[in-house]
Amino acid sequence: MATTTTAPLTESAGEVFAQLARLNRATRPQLAAACALSKPTVSSAMAELESAGLVARDGTAHGSTGRSAAVYRLAADAGYVLAVDRGHTQVSFRAIALDGTVLDEGQSTRLDRAWSMLAAARRRRTADGPLRRAVVAVSDVVLPDPAADPETARRVADAVESLRLPGQVPVAVENNVNCAAIAELHDGDGSGEGPGGRDTFVYLQVGVGIGAGIVIGRRLLRGRNGAAGEVARLAYPWADGREPGHEALEARIGSPGLMLQVSGAWRADDGPLPADPEAVFALAAEGHPRAAALVARHAAEVGKLAVSLTAVLDPGLVILGGGVGRNPLLTAGVAETLARLGWPTKLEVSRLGEHATVLGAAHLAREHGINAVVTGA
Amino acid sequence: MATTTTAPLTESAGEVFAQLARLNRATRPQLAAACALSKPTVSSAMAELESAGLVARDGTAHGSTGRSAAVYRLAADAGYVLAVDRGHTQVSFRAIALDGTVLDEGQSTRLDRAWSMLAAARRRRTADGPLRRAVVAVSDVVLPDPAADPETARRVADAVESLRLPGQVPVAVENNVNCAAIAELHDGDGSGEGPGGRDTFVYLQVGVGIGAGIVIGRRLLRGRNGAAGEVARLAYPWADGREPGHEALEARIGSPGLMLQVSGAWRADDGPLPADPEAVFALAAEGHPRAAALVARHAAEVGKLAVSLTAVLDPGLVILGGGVGRNPLLTAGVAETLARLGWPTKLEVSRLGEHATVLGAAHLAREHGINAVVTGA
DNA sequence: ATTCGTTAGTTTAGTGACTAACGAACTTGG
DNA sequence: CCAAGTTCGTTAGTCACTAAACTAACGAAT
Known part of the structure; x- marks a missing residue:
């Protein structure tokens, strides 16, 4: 049986547990290799973990030759974590076990309905052990140390309140774009590749708002003020004789800014004014000259944003996300501007879609949860 | 006697050696605390290091009470390193021991003279042990892996060639702004302060060219392409209807750009046209209205650059350096723009002056040298 | 069916580092 | 000058981990 609070594990046992959670299913030799530990150490770690009820046997692996190895996985009741993406237009959530298995998910555009779905999901989780952690993704800036700032502290308190979590389950609040970047790091296209493959990149989200998630050496950069x-x-x-505005770039590149450009440039013989970015992109795809020109111009603007990011960070990889940023019609124009003005940089389009944020939040929650088990908190 | 190549030290001995090099002089209890090792472990490490001829006794420390402790320092012949700042207008160099003691330094605007001074300095270093490493600071972009790029490889080969170093002394090439940032990290104003004091910052150099050195968590960010x-x-x-130029910002903010603005705005009754930025700043300091207005405008431009950096990185600290950037008349205007448009960020002015680059290169060389001893390379 | 090569997991002996405890050396106060 | 208190450095014992050797189990070839 997995307990809520246990004595802290030995260091090697904790490492083995964390690796097993990441690998989902693994044999002892695999764990030994992954943790850089010897066979005897893994052996004693497994004994410790099994007696603590944190891991369990899960069949046998037969290789092409040699003795067959025992396969282990986390115990079914090792606990689970909760991720919530509290977006502007909808709330989505995900409950996953510490090994990443999806236990429940849901989403709703109605806030109260989302909360009741979440409560129902929590009630269903009886055989999965304790709820270890929760992470809530929000669109605001989140300070690194919430306690230092009353504003953030209030937001965390709100989140805990609305989740109606029992007792002392720790809740972390994280920025939604940062969450999406974390998702790209772990679940993205080439995340399994070798060194340098996806260790350092910028996730650039262009939707209603704009924002970037910066990952350097597999670590998220949060900044002094978050x-x-x-x-x-x-x-x-920024040009001679012009004064920069406060967040004027968002007003220009975010989807309201795009629609402002569209309505300003639209002429009578262009047909009915498109209502949203999707409509503009649809017209451009059909060959509508005005729409195509507007899309190309917008692509160049997004490209300049990418150029500025590479000028500062030179990450080698930029991943485009968000409702507008993911549109394939934008990609070529962004890439062209980036190649012309920036440093050699790969450009990719996110394939995680709208789920990226909740996926990343789930990843963070899972790492917190694993850490909680390992440190015995 | 310190040998050029030795068997690699044990991990704890290596750690103790590195700490002793950083502390210059230290007692065993100090080393134990600094390395988070126990007294017996430090004891055996010292025995190992003393028998290898890498450290030596250097007197006794008498506290206010209790037994007096033996003081150790690096052996005089533990080796030394070389740092060279190969600037556009002058070359300066510095030879330091692994504990940071300055053994020799010099500079010259004449290239050939600088090289002969360097050779003479090398000949003087007979009692200081082997030359462990050299770092050359250049104004070009340096790729992380020089071997991958023929251009950088050639530059490294050039540097080695011009230094006329014996045999197999490894030479590293590093960007000069990055070196200056490293110097700010270690030798700057508040580098001794507590956590967060100077762990993460941007060093913004404004001189003939512009460039930034980014330090995140005490580590220099180099980027995929360096x-x-x-x-x-x-x-x-960057504004509607304007096309960004290739490195147009440098042409605007670098000192030639400033002088272009000055000559464009200068009127007949403003007196003789100033010849260089120093002259402009001098006039502004005397209350010359045109010069003061031009300086204020330039400060605002530098401020926008700082704003862009904080918008991406939110480092919490920006340090201004370079011939133009260090000028005190600029500071208030930069700070005002930064406060108005950016995230809460401390602004400081570098106090290391023109030496910053060679200081930082020396620091890098020293760390390479210490590492070489520890790993036995 | 037996043997061989390979892989899993355990036993054993040894290393490196820690804690605890102790003697040595030093300062200060009677 | 001696006792008390404090700090240094060593000795002794313990713990966690490793490497190497060994046993166990499995597939394939003879």
């Missing part, structure tokens, strides 16, 4: 990647504050416009 | 902080490529000008 505002790293808040590119809305890049100096814009 | 171009992190090469802010010359920020999108500029």
Whole structure:
């Protein structure tokens, strides 16, 4: 049986547990290799973990030759974590076990309905052990140390309140773009690749707002005020005789800014004014000249944003996300501007879609949860 | 006697050696605390290091009470390293022991003279043990892996060639702004302060060219192409209907750009046209209205650059350096723009002056040298 | 069916580092 | 000058981990 609070594990046992959680299913030799531990150490770690009820046998692995190895996985009741993406238009959530198995998920555009779905999901989790941690993704800037700032502290308290979690389950609040970047790090296209493959990159989200998640050496950069990647504050416009506005770049590149450009440039013989970015992109795809020109111009603007990011960070990889940013019609134009003005940089489009944020939040929650088990908290 | 190549030290001995090099002089209890090792472990490490001829007794420390402790320092012949700042207008160099003691330094605007001074300095270093490493600071972008790029490889080969170093002394090439940032990290104003004091910051150099050195968590960010902080490529000008130029920002903010603005705005009754930025700043300090206005405008431009950096990185601290950037008349204007448009960020002015680059290169060389001893390479 | 090569997991002996405890050396106060 | 208190450095014992050797189990070839 997995307990809520246990004596802390020995260091090697904790490492083995964390690796087993990441690998989902693994044999002892695999764990030994993954943790850089010897066979005897893994052996004693497994004994410790099994007696603590944290791991369990899960069949046998037969290789092409040699003795067959025992396969282990986390115990079914080792606990689970909760991730919530509290977006502007909808709330989605995900409950996963510490090994990443999806236990429940849901989403709703109605806030109260989302909360009751969440409560129902929590009630269903009786055989999965204790709820270890929860992470809530929000669209605001989150300070690294919530206690230092009353504003953030209030937001955390709100989140805990609305989740109606029992007792002392720790809740962390994280920026939604940062969460999406974490998701790209772990679940993205080439996340399984070798060194340098996806260790360092910028996830650039272009939707209603704009924002970037910066990952350097597999670590998320948060910044002193939690505002790293808040590119809305890049100096814009920036030219002789112009004064930059406060978050003027977001007003230009976010989807309201795009629609402002569209309505300003639209002429009578262009047909009915498109209502949203999707409509503009649809027209451009059909070959509508005005729409195509507007899309190309917008792509160049997004490209300049990517150029500015590479000028500062030179990450080698930029991943485009968000409702507008993910549109394939934008990609070529962004890539062209980036190649012309920036440093050699790969450009990719996120394939995680709208789920990226909740996926990343789930990843963070899982790492917190694993850490809680390992440290015995 | 310190040998050029030795068997690698044990991990704890290596740690103790590195700490002793950093502390210059230290007692065993100090080393135990600094390395988070126990007294017996430090004891055996010292025995190992003393028998290897890497450290030596250096007197006794008498406290206010209790037994007096033996003081140790690095052996005089533990080796030394070389740092060279190969600037556009002058070359300066510095030879330091692994504990940071300055053994020799010099500079010259004449290239051949600098090289002969360097050779003479090398000949003087007979009692200081082997030359362990050399670092050359250059103004170009340096790729992380020089071997991958023929251009950088050639530059490294050039540097080695011109230094006329014996045999197999490894030479590293590093960007000069990055070196200056490293110097700010270690030798700057508040480098001794507590956590967060100076762990993460941006060193912004404004001189003939512009560039930034980015330090995150006491580590220098180099970037995929070695171009992190090469802010010359920020999108500029950036406004509707304007096309950004290639490194146009450097042409605007670098000292030639400033002088272009000055000569463009200067009127007949403003007196003789100032010849260089120093002259402009001198006039502004005397209350010359045109010069003061031009300085204020330039400060605002530098401020926008700082704003863009904080919008991406939110480092919490920006340090101004370079011939133009260090000028005190600029500071208030930069701070005002930063406060108005950016995230809460401390602004400081570098106090290391023109020495910053060679200081930082020396620091890098020293760390390479210490590492070489520890790993036995 | 037996043997061989390979892989799993355990036993054993040894290393490196820690804690605890102790003697040595030093300062200060009577 | 001696006792008390404090700090240094060593000795002794313990703990966690490793490497190497060994036993166990399995597939394939003879």
